[in-house]
Amino acid sequence: MLYSKLFGKTSKTSKQYDTKNAALLEQAGFVRQLMAGVYTYLPLGLRVLNKIAAIVRQGMNEVDGQEILMPILHPADIWKQSGGWDNVDVLFKLKSRADKDYALGQSEEEVVTPLIKDLVTSYKDLPIKPYQIHWKYRDELRAKSGIMRGREFLMKDMYGWFKDQNQFDVFYEQIKGKYLDIYKKVGLTAKVTEASGGAFSKKISYEFMVLTDAGEDNILYCEDCDYCVNQEIAKDKGSSCPKCKNKSLKPAKASEVGNIFDLGNKYQESFNLSFLDQDGKKQLGVMGCYGLGISRLMGVIVEKYNDEKGIIWPEIVAPYQFHLLHIGKDENVIAKANALYKQLLDRNIEIMYDDRDISAGEKLADSDLIGIPTRILISAKTLLQDSVEIKKRDEEKSSLIKISDFLKTI
Ligand SMILES: [Zn+2]
Secondary structure, eight states, rough: BBBBOOOSOOOOOOOOSSHHHHHHHHHSEEEEEEEEEEEEEEEHHHHHHHHHHHHHHHHHTTTTTTTTOOOOEEEEHHHHTTTHHHHHHTOEEEOOOOOOOEEESSOOOHHHHHHHHHOOBGGGOOOOOOOEEEEOOOOOOOOBTTTGSEEEEEEEEEEESSHHHHHHHHHHHHHHHHHHHHHHHTTOOEEEEEEETTTTOSOEEEEEEOOOTTTOOOEEEEESSOOEETTTTOSOOSSSSSOOOOSBBBBEEEEEEEEEEEEETTHHTTOOOOOTTTSSOEOOOOEEEEEEHHHHHHHHHHHEEEETTOOOOOOOOOOOEEEEEOSSHHHHHHHHHHHHHHHHHHTTTTTEEEEESSSSHHHHHHHHHHHHHHHEEEEEEEEEHTTEEEEEOOOSSHHHHHHHHHHHOO
16 A cells, blocks of 8 residues: 555544544544544554454354345334334434334344244254344444544454253353453453343343453453453452452453343243244253454554554554555655555555655654554665665664565565
């Protein structure tokens, strides 16, 4: 990508931001706010979002999820049938010209349960785990925290049906491990907490929390073991860890980056769904719902990986791996930089090339703000040694490397 041609460059604004991810992502040219809680993803931002989505998709396929794509626009009937129309306060409701009621999906149990009823009849077909990666809508009274708490957000939602509690529990352990892997891959450490089951489920739900001061959840966690609980339901505040008994629990702010609900048979009952067991008897089975916020994850990554100069993207989700720039107006320098850019493109290297005729200071500041993992700098000085200067965004030191060697190592 030639930076001179990029749609959505860095910008300086006097706007007040409530979180670092909102400020950095907008100033660095990744997103643009349309209104509170609703963002446009510009080319750089969309590349990051797609990379996170690809990691999540791979993880879900590895636990035998099957990707589908369900509608965002729902008829009101299905929400009335589940009771959600009157009970889900964040449900966006709208009316058509013909005065019919509709809802925008904030979760899709109401769509997927009738789908399962149409397509799956036997216990033999369980477990079955369709999922999608799609936009969700929540009528938040106050949307804030940048892309971490949106009215519109990208989410992976999987729904699972199981013969019995045991089959559900086996899969819970499997997907819990997969979720923790996914967070680790993108550079985050998540804690699994128990929380209340939300509007519909009297059962416990599991939340995946990443410690961050920008988070909106208050948790208590143990520094010695993996015990962690949402303060909402904590009975043991101030006392020692109920699991290892070693330490008293520590309070922290965290952001929920995933959740798992054991929905029991709530939706089977609402939609009259049952499966035939081996004796031909109708059974309700157990249903689970598995959410993972993709746009939120992007916000949390920025909250964790930044410094006073800008974003520091972990390689796996970075929009590009290399940020090439030349310094000075020397024609030879520009020609060498152009040639290197072409050579790297030919090798399918993900590279952004700042080919603008602006000051070195501006280019370096922009490169730090955008946060691509490795900077390649060419100047008259580096060319005296046929070299480029390589600097990792998360390191202070830089090193000179011969261009020919660099091309060999890449
Ligand atoms: Zn403990």
